[in-house]
Amino acid sequence: MSEDLLADLDDLGEDDEESLPQTLQLSTRKRAANEMDQDDNEDNDDNDDSDDHDEDMEGGADTETPEVILPDIKNIADVATNSRMRSILQKIDVAKAVPRREAIEGGAVEDDPEYPLIVAANNLTADIDTEMIRITKFIRDKYAPKFPELETLIVNPLDYVRTVKAIGNEMDLTQVDLQSFLPTATVMVVTVTATTSNGKPLPAAQLDTVVQACDMVAELDVGKRKILDYVESRMGFVAPNLSALVGSATAAKLMGAAGGLTALSKIPGCNIKVLGATRKVNTGLSILGQGRHAGFLSQADFILRIPSEYRNKAVQFAADKCALIARIDCARACPDGSQGKTMREEVDRKIERLQEPPPGKHTKALPVPAEGPKKRRGGRRARKQKEGMQMTELRKQQNRMSFGVAEEEIGQQFGSTKGMGLVGGAPGKIRAAVADKKVKVSFNQKKYAKFNQGSSGATSGLSSSLAFTPVQGLELENPEARNAASISSNSNAIKSSEITSDWFGSGFNRPKKL
Structure with a gap:
């Protein structure tokens, strides 16, 4: 009875499997195969466990550590x-x-x-x-x-x-x-x-x-x-200009990092600068001395001789020239390396210019004043005004000095002194120069005579016959004699005014009207 039932079930399973799609049949078969493999593995594991258990039972309490399988x-x-x-x-x-x-x-x-x-x-x-x-x-x-x-x-x-x-x-x-x-x-x-x-x-x-x-x-x-x-x-033969610019060791490192001279010629200067840059070490210490984006160019000999504050700009100059020189070497335009030497000298000049001290502050001269034409006119009146404000002869003599001769000095307040120059030729004397007629102020005597014409000959009540002198103390004076002297001076002034009036009294003849 049981055998007939199993046969019927097998027939049913075959019919159902034929009715399933092909993909589902494949997946079912794979799953069944996997299950069979797992069952076999479990059986093997059970057998191994039983063997190990038997060995442990035979060996006593000693156990072995499992071996680590490494790739x-x-x-x-x-x-x-x-x-x-x-x-x-x-x-x-x-x-x-x-x-x-x-x-x-x-x-x-x-x-x-x-x-x-x-x-x-x-x-x-x-x-x-x-x-x-x-x-x-x-x-x-x-x-x-x-x-x-x-x-x-x-x-x-x-x-x-x-x-x-x-x-x-x-x-x-x-x-x-x-x-x-x-x-x-x-x-x-x-x-x-x-x-x-x-x-x-x-x-x-x-x-x-x-x-x-x-x-x-x-x-x-x-x-x-x-x-x-x-x-x-081989850099001197393959890339002579690049070797002359940065050195053979640095040129080899740049070509190795780029993948050849042709590949290096296609890289711009900003990327050549960072070729060979490494990560910073996170040790917790200061990283100021490690530098940022420091590649192979930063390790070149001529870069290491430069002070640290100018190295970034120097590396940028060298990287830009490397981009140009790599193209020259790639085209074999200059096999003797002269272009590399020329650009190396140019880079050195730029580096020296970077290290020069700043120029000193120059004293800038004032611009020439734009003097246009003066608004005032010339003439006799303008010349007289200038003559009245010009420097006197006494001041000119004070501003002059003779060579090898000490000048005289006069004391001033607060203990200061002032040199007199050529004023006074002999010691102890101050001689003024002859007065200039142009600077001398004129005096109108005619107007002065008119002021004295109204006074009478009587003695003023405020006048006194006593005169104070530094020699004799009090001195008696004759008022009449003083009046006589004043009258004589007035008479002389009147005579001069009469002469002037006689000379100019006739006046000018006026032209007659027609």
């Missing part, structure tokens, strides 16, 4: 494991053994026989940098249980790898020599942080994998340095 480092490293890097390094060794001939005059830069090898080596350096970062990320993930804070303290991949290899499973970092490749401040921060870290030693297998990855990064770094040395030795 193979060779699956992550592509450049270090393939033959591309080894072949390029072998070609570099062969090229270094052959003496280099002079640069080809004219033509494109691709016509140089070693240019393909230089471009391939530059491209390989970019791949090496990418792989070093990828392997360093793998090392950070695997070494985090031991020292999780180390990743934030050391950002440079190569320094991080060297530090990990030096520390290993050591818990006391004072026993590890880190000062050979790390700054003193960073070593102090790492040592202090390790004392408070919650990390635990790594298993032996995991530590071996981390050390193997560190060795691989060191091998990549050695290959990269070898490539850069070769490219630097």
Whole structure:
């Protein structure tokens, strides 16, 4: 009975499966296969558990820790494991053994026989940098249980790898020599942080994998340095002007970061300035000395000799010239490097001009006054007014001095003195110059005589016969004699006025009217 029921159910299942769509049948079959795999795995796990249980029962209380399965480092490293890097390094060794001939005059830069090898080596350096970062990320993930804070303290991949290899499973970092490749401040921060870290030693297998990855990064770094040395030795032939401008080492680094001379010629100066810039280290210390956007140009010799306050502008000048020089070298326009030397001199002149002190403040002369025609007219009256205001002869003599002769001085108030110049030729005398008739004020005697005509000969009641003299004290005076003297002076004035009136009395004849 049970067998017949199972057969009917199987027939029903086949009919239903035929009626389902094809996609649903596939999904159902996949689900069934997965369930069967899971059942098999569960059976295997049960068998393993039973075997382990039997072994534990046989071995007593001793238990074994499960083995940690780590991914193979060779699956992550592509450049270090393939033959591309080894072949390029072998070609570099062969090229270094052959003496280099002079640069080809004219033509494109691709016509140089070693240019393909230089471009391939530059491209390989970019791949090496990418792989070093990828392997360093793998090392950070695997070494985090031991020292999780180390990743934030050391950002440079190569320094991080060297530090990990030096520390290993050591818990006391004072026993590890880190000062050979790390700054003193960073070593102090790492040592202090390790004392408070919650990390635990790594298993032996995991530590071996981390050390193997560190060795691989060191091998990549050695290959990269070898490539850069070769490219630097060929810069004088491939890019002579760029080498004359920034140096062979810096030119090789710029070409390596850009991916060749042709790629470098397509980059503007603002981007050449930041080629090779690295991230700043967040150690909690000051980052003022690290600089912002400091690339390969900031590490050139002629830039490092400049004071720090002028380096940014100097790097900008050099980056702009690098963009122009790279195009000249790419077109093989000047194979002797003269254009690079000329632009290097121009950059040096600009840098010297930056370091010059500011110019002093010049005393600006007043502009010439725009004197137009005077409004007053000339003539005798204007000349007389000028003569009345001009400097007297006495003042002119005071302003003059004779050579080698001391002038006279007169004392003034507050203890000051005033020199008299040539006034007074002999000592103890002050001689005034002869009065100028033009400056002398005229006196009208006729008007003065008219004032005295109304006075009578009687003695004034206010007059006195006593005169005070400094010699005899009181002196008696004759008023009559004084009146007689005044009368005689008045008579003389009257006579002169009569003579004048007689001379001008006739007047002028008036013309008769017609």
